Amino acid sequence: MAAQRIRQLFEMADEIFKQDPMMSKRYVYLARRMGMRHRVRIPAELKRRVCKECGAYLVPGANCRVRIKNNMIITMCMDCEHLMRKPFSKTGI
Numbered sequence: 295m296a297a298q299r300i301r302q303l304f305e306m307a308d309e310i311f312k313q314d315p316m317m318s319k320r321y322v323y324l325a326r327r328m329g330m331r332h333r334v335r336i337p338a339e340l341k342r343r344v345c346k347e348c349g350a351y352l353v354p355g356a357n358c359r360v361r362i363k364n365n366m367i368i369t370m371c372m373d374c375e376h377l378m379r380k381p382f383s384k385t386g387i
């Protein structure tokens with residue numbers, strides 16, 4: 295199933311990130327392309343880990359900064375300095 299494959303690609307991106315961030319970017323790219331081709335939505339919790347601007351796989355403390363301000367989660371990609379804002383839910387992320 296495509297959705298499963300997408301999750302797998304994200305897991306691979308996560309694993310390879312420490313050794314090769316560029317490679318994790320490639321896995322994320324493949325996951326997104328697969329989502330588009332099969333019309334499968336990328337789950338919100340995974341989508342949050344990807345920079346919309348440059349497609350980098352984001353790891354807090356490594357290549358992105360996460361701040362919470364005015365009930366918004368603000369994620370800044372350190373690759374391209376793109377900011378992403380998401381409403382912060384009280385039930386957790």
Ligand SMILES: [Zn+2]
Pocket residue numbers: 345346347348349350371372373374375376
């Ligand atoms: Zn970026």
